[in-house]
Amino acid sequence: MxxxxxxxxxxxxxxxxxxxxxxxxxxxxxxxxxxxxxxxxxxxxxxxxxxxxxxxxxxxxxxxxxxxxxxxxxxxxxxxxxxxxxxxxxxxxxxxxxxxxxxxxxxxxxxxxxxxxPVYKLMGGAKKSIVTDITISVNDPEEMVRDALNAIDRGYDCLKVKVGKEPEKDIARLSAIRGAVPKETCIRIDANQGWTPKEAVRILNGMQEKGLDLEFVEQPVKAHDFEGLKYVTERSYVPVLADESVFSPQDALTIMQMGAADLVNIKLMKCGGLYNALKIASAAEVYGVECMIGCMLEAKISVNAAVHLACAKQIITRVDLDGPVLCSEDPILGGAVFNEKDITVSNEPGLGIKGIxxxxxxxxx
CATH class of the missing domain: 3.30.390.10 (Enolase-like, N-terminal domain)
Structure with a gap:
């Protein structure tokens, strides 16, 4: 061929x-x-x-x-x-x-x-289906609550809430969401590099002290600031997930060796594809660091590839592959089936995409 x-x-x-x-x-x-x-x-x-x-x-x-x-x-x-x-x-x-x-x-x-x-079987074939969270964008608290409740109505039980734009308002936003959704709802937050290390520790510990019960925080500090990431990880009541800090297997390895984060986020667009993503997953297996699989704002072809990786590896324990369900339509034929939070991988050869x-x-x- x-x-x-x-x-x-x-x-x-x-x-x-x-x-x-x-x-x-x-x-x-x-x-x-x-x-x-x-x-x-x-x-x-x-x-x-x-x-x-x-x-x-x-x-x-x-x-x-x-x-x-x-x-x-x-x-x-x-x-x-x-x-x-x-x-x-x-x-x-x-x-x-x-x-x-x-x-x-x-x-x-x-x-x-x-x-x-199927590619997921080539890579290990751990499972055939996964469950994703859904992203709640940064807005006024009332609008974020509406978006969160809409997600709950659609069957989601894990929300990834965007924060970091206005640190003092983030606690109000999250308090409003936590007070509106069922108690068992998982809430994870993504600061998108929005805080300084000391600011992050203050805000995160304040959030937990207010009973917000956050699963983890994603990339609280600047991507290049590995020492700042480590500072937050060592002092925060909220576990820390490295995202923009991980652009390569070498970055992931450095973060794991430093103990700079509790978890690592794998994104194909940052690391250059499945080949390098597998190396990150292998390093995570060695160091015992659980991974999340994430995506940018992407349609189904590339997110579908990430689904295959998530279904292949047990070390990937958290899933943030909501790109296709954030879209108002799906022009991609074939591939994984996205039924709101439930994603089922295709058993067709390769990645299962049939066209557009x-x-x-x-x-x-």
Whole structure:
């Protein structure tokens, strides 16, 4: 199975409600789609969101990295030479993790199709279904309560609440949500690098003292501040999850060796795809650090790849793959079934993606 062509396109999928964090506000998913074609007729699918505020990858950068570097590296090569392909993909250009992730998942898709096996079974096949949380964007407390109750009505029992924009208002927001939802509801918070280390400790301990019963806090400090992350982890009543601090297996290993976080978040767009994500999971297994699998604002192709990883590895104990259910429509054919919080992986060969609805993709060639 030789690679003959790399084709790129764009999709635009409206969100149900605007997505607001401490870093940005977004009203639709605008992603680059990758199709890798082969001489057998098999097609592998990948996807990358331009999340410049986090990854530094814009739409133009993703397209340029694939066209000018990655495509030239992989065209003409055999999918069966998988390890060599992965090494070449990661070496052909520095950084550009979103572009690499999109191509990486398309290659895994083809590799699974070649051997007629789902990717999650190639990786370990621990389980066939997972349960995700759902994100509650930063807004006024009343609106956040409405969004939280709507999520509960839809069957969600775990909420990931965005905080960090206005530290003094965050306690009020969370108190309002905690008081409105059932007592057993799991609440985790994501500060998106919004606090200083000392500020984070003060706020987090104040939240727990008020009985907010938070499961963990995601990335309370700046991504590069490993020492600050460690400071918070050692002093906070709330467990700490490293997210934007983890862009590579090396980052994950450093954080685990330092004891800088209680948990690690794996995102394909940060680490460059499934190949590197597996390395993070393996390090986590060695150090006994549980992982969450997360996503950016992405449509189903790339989130579907993350579902396969989550279903493959027991060390991934928490799931934040709500991208597709935040969208108002799903133009992607095949792949995992997203039934609100319940996600069931496809047993089709590869990643199980069949294509994109006609008229929903704008090809760039």
């Amino acid at each position: 030789k690679i003959t062509e790399v084709r790129l396109g764009l999709i635009s999928v409206p969100l149900r409600v605007p997505f607001k964090t401490a870093l940005r506000s977004v009203s639709s998913v605008e992603d680059v789609i990758v199709e890798i074609h082969t001489d057998t007729g098999a097609v592998g699918y990948g996807e990358a969101p331009p999340t410049g505020v986090i990854t530094g990858d814009t739409t133009g950068a993703i397209i340029g990295a694939i066209r000018d570097h990655i495509a030239k590296t992989i065209i003409g090569r055999d999918v069966d030479d998988f390890e060599d392909l992965m090494i070449a993909l990661n070496a052909c250009i520095q950084k550009n993790t979103s572009a690499k992730a999109a191509v990486d998942m398309a290659l895994w898709d083809l590799y699974g199709q070649l051997y007629k096996i 609805e006609p008229g929903k993709i704008k090809y760039l060639d």
